[in-house]
Amino acid sequence: MKQYKYKINGAQYDVTIDSIAGNIAKVEVNGIPFEVEMQGSSLVEEALPVQVADEASVTATPAQAAPKAETPAPAAAAGPGTGAPVKAPLPGVVTKVPVTVGQTVKKGETVLVLEAMKMENNITAEADGTITGICVAAGDSVMEGTTLLTIG
Numbered sequence: 001m002k003q004y005k006y007k008i009n010g011a012q013y014d015v016t017i018d019s020i021a022g023n024i025a026k027v028e029v030n031g032i033p034f035e036v037e038m039q040g041s042s043l044v045e046e047a048l049p050v051q052v053a054d055e056a057s058v059t060a061t062p063a064q065a066a067p068k069a070e071t072p073a074p075a076a077a078a079g080p081g082t083g084a085p086v087k088a089p090l091p092g093v094v095t096k097v098p099v100t101v102g103q104t105v106k107k108g109e110t111v112l113v114l115e116a117m118k119m120e121n122n123i124t125a126e127a128d129g130t131i132t133g134i135c136v137a138a139g140d141s142v143m144e145g146t147t148l149l150t151i152g
Contacts, residue, residue, distance in 0.1 A: 001018055001019075002016070003015070004017075011141040013029055013030060014029070015029050016028040023038045024037055024038070030141075082132050083129060083132045083150040084126065084129070084151050085147040086111060086112070086125070086126065086148050086151060087145050087148065088123075088144055088145060088146045088148055090114070090116050090144050092114040092142060093114070093116075093140070094112060094138055094148070096113040096138060097134060098110060098112075099134070099149070100131065101132065101134055102130060103131045104129070105130070105131060105151065106125065107124075108125065109124060110122040110123070111148075112148050112149065114148075125151055129151040129152055130151065132150045133150040134149045135148060135150075136148050
């Protein structure tokens with residue numbers, strides 16, 4: 001297992017390469033597991049660099065660039081709670097979390113605002129309930145399927 005830290009357009013990414021079998025690499029990016037199919041690569045686990053980079057800067061092309069947040073990231077989020085997870089429908093940057101843990105919400109109420117491709121997307125509660133956990137904060141970059149918060 002190899003661990004790396006990358007900063008792309010100001011967003012921090014913690015990457016762990018768990019294993020490589022043939023052209024399939026099992027990796028985790030910010031705690032989210034992925035199976036990556038490598039095309040045209042002969043990379044093997046033994047050939048990975050040994051040293052972990054503390055603040056490696058990566059220059060990404062605009063097509064690969066992570067969206068930038070307009071506001072600085074506040075302190076870490078509260079974490080997951082019990083109940084139904086509200087997941088990111090697309091990759092983007094969290095711009096607002098207008099709810100708090102313990103707050104009661106109604107179906108259709110905006111619980112988070114996610115910016116993707118310079119458009120703000122309101123993420124709404126899928127059911128009535130109470131916010132039991134918040135997993136992200138304003139300024140966080142998230143991938144599609146990331147649990148944003150939970151409603152119990």
